[in-house]
Amino acid sequence: MGWLPTLKGLIMQQTFKNNVNTLYLVSTPIGNLEDITFRAINILKEVSLIYAEDTRTSSILLKHYSINTPLKSYFEHNKMSKIDDVLNSLKDNDIALISDAGMPGISDPGLELVKAVIDAGFNVTTIPGPSASLTALTSSGLLIQPHLFIGFLPRKKGKAIEVLTNYQKLETTLIIYESPHRVGDTLKLLYEVYGNRDVVLARELTKVFETFIRTDLKTAITMDHINKGEYVIMVSGNIDQSSNYSIKELYDLYINEMSDEKLVLKRIARELKIPKSDVYKEIKIDK
Numbered sequence: 001m002g003w004l005p006t007l008k009g010l011i012m013q014q015t016f017k018n019n020v021n022t023l024y025l026v027s028t029p030i031g032n033l034e035d036i037t038f039r040a041i042n043i044l045k046e047v048s049l050i051y052a053e054d055t056r057t058s059s060i061l062l063k064h065y066s067i068n069t070p071l072k073s074y075f076e077h078n079k080m081s082k083i084d085d086v087l088n089s090l091k092d093n094d095i096a097l098i099s100d101a102g103m104p105g106i107s108d109p110g111l112e113l114v115k116a117v118i119d120a121g122f123n124v125t126t127i128p129g130p131s132a133s134l135t136a137l138t139s140s141g142l143l144i145q146p147h148l149f150i151g152f153l154p155r156k157k158g159k160a161i162e163v164l165t166n167y168q169k170l171e172t173t174l175i176i177y178e179s180p181h182r183v184g185d186t187l188k189l190l191y192e193v194y195g196n197r198d199v200v201l202a203r204e205l206t207k208v209f210e211t212f213i214r215t216d217l218k219t220a221i222t223m224d225h226i227n228k229g230e231y232v233i234m235v236s237g238n239i240d241q242s243s244n245y246s247i248k249e250l251y252d253l254y255i256n257e258m259s260d261e262k263l264v265l266k267r268i269a270r271e272l273k274i275p276k277s278d279v280y281k282e283i284k285i286d287k
Contacts, residue, residue, distance in 0.1 A: 020121060020122050020123055021090045021091070021092070021093060021094050021095075021122055021123065022090075022094045022122065022123040022124070022125055023086070023090060023094075023095055023096070023097060023113075023114070023117045023122060023123070023124050023125075024043050024047060024094065024095070024096040024097070024125055024126075024127055025096075025097050025103070025104045025105065025110065025114070025124065025125070025126040025127065026040050026043055026044060026096045026097070026098050026104070026127045026129075027040065027098075027102060027103045027104075027126070027127060027128055027129030027130055027131070028040070028058075028061060028098050028099065028100075028101060028102065028129065028130070029061070029101065029129075029130055029206070030101040030102050030130045030131075030132045030135065030205055030206055031101070031204065031205055031206035031207040031210075032206040032207065033061060033064050035129070035130050035206055036061075036065070036129060036130075037127065037128075037129055039127055040127045040129055041065050041067065043096060043127055044062070044065075044067045044069055044096055044098075045067050045068075045069060046094070047069060047093065047094045047095050047096045048069070048070075048089070048092070048093035048094065048095060049069065049070055049071075049072060049089050049093070049095045049096075050062075050069050050070070050071050050072070050095070050096045050097075050098060051071075051072050051073070051074035051082070051086060051095065051096070051097045051098070052071050052072070052073060052074065052097075052098050052099075052100075053073075053074065053075045053098070053099045053100045053104075053108055053109065054073070054075065054100050055071045055072070055073050057100045058071060058098055058100070059071065069096075072085070074086070074097060074109060074113070075109060076108075076109050079109040079112060079113065080112065082113075083112065083113055083116045086113060086116075086117070087116065087117065087120050087122075090117065090120070090122045097110060097113065101130070101132070102129075102130055102131055102132050103126070103128075103129070103130075103131055106131065106133070106149075106151070107151045107152055107177055130206070132177070132205055132230075132232055133149050133175045133177075133232060135202075135205050135206065136175070136200075136202035136205060136212075136232035136234060137173065137175060137232075137234060139202070139212060140173075140200040140202070140212070140214070140234045141200065141214060142173045142198065142200055142234050142236055143172070143173045143236065143237060144173070146172040146173075147172055147173040147174075147175060148167060148170065148172050148173070148174050148175065149175045150163065150167070150174055150175060150176050151176070151177055152176070152177050152178065153176060153178070153186060153189075157189065160186075160189055161189065161192075161193060164189070164190065164193045164194070165193060165270060168193065168194065168238060168270070168271070169238050170237055170238055171237040171238055171239070172237045173234055173235065173236060173237055174234070174235045174237070175232065175233070175234050176190075176232075176233040176234075176235070177230060177231070177232060177233075178230065178231045178233055179230060179231075180203075180225065180226060180227040180228055180229060180230065180231065181227055183201070183225050183231045183233070184221070184225055186233065187199070187217060187220045187221050187233070188221050190217055190233070190235055191217040191218065191220075191221050191258070191263070192263050192266065192267070193267070193270070194217065194235065194238070195217070195254055195257050195258055195267055196216050196217050196218040196257040196258060197216065197217055197235050197236045197238075198214075198215075198216050198235070198236040199215060199216060199217050199220050199233065199234065199235050199236070200212060200213065200214045200215075200233075200234045201213040201215075201220065201225070201231055201232070201233055201234075202231065202232040202234070203226065203228075203229040203230065203231050203232070204228075204229045205232070207229075211226075217235070218257065218258070247268060247272070247279055247282040247283065248282065248283065250268050250271075250272075251264060251265075251268065251279075251283050254267060254268065265279050265280055265283070
């Protein structure tokens with residue numbers, strides 16, 4: 001392993017060659033406080049300032065590791081107004097950005113700031129670590145490669161359906177984040193758009209009550225789900241059947257999966273990109 005020091009030197013040279021300060025994106029534990037790297041701890045101790053999604057939550061982590069670096073807030077509703085503040089801080093010293101859990105910028109604020117920091121000529125580098133999506137996926141039993149991370153769906157049903165429809169034909173595992181209070185509605189929406197696919201739900205990852213539910217969407221929508229801890233929902237990819245079957249054949253196939261005729265008609269119309277009324281007429285004529 002004699003190449004490691006040389007590689008480290010190259011990385012350091014590449015990162016700091018412009019002799020300008022750096023914004024560190026530091027990944028933090030998603031549950032178990034022990035899931036943090038030595039490098040992450042050292043960086044958080046060495047920077048002059050840490051911007052955190054929730055300073056109260058982050059204070060618990062910092063106290064646990066005796067990190068006394070000052071904290072400032074950087075969250076969804078102040079992310080644009082804080083950019084100038086971050087850039088001014090970078091003029092004098094290196095700083096870090098952390099989220100409540102996991103990697104900054106993944107379903108959390110960070111993208112706009114990274115772009116602004118790069119445009120201003122400062123360095124940006126990531127300290128890798130925990131990720132809820134990959135932690136869940138690798139234990140799911142579903143196809144790992146390829147996979148697609150969607151994140152949180154739009155709140156409005158119409159927009160959510162639009163997003164899901166964009167990925168309907170992909171033969172890839174889809175990963176969605178959801179709050180405990182909305183997980184039931186989201187599962188129903190997934191069933192409405194995709195029909196009965198395999199699904200895995202993960203919650204409380206890395207914690208004492210870590211839970212994986214491996215089932216299918218038809219069963220999942222009938223279950224009671226715990227209203228605590230964010231969920232990672234993983235749905236199996238598409239096996240394209242619509243191009244090989246007539247409307248009647250698709251109807252017979254999907255009605256066995258979904259039972260609900262209205263949902264079946266919607267699904268066929270969406271897959272074939274034709275009006276639902278045309279599907280209805282075809283089915284009624286055939287009957």
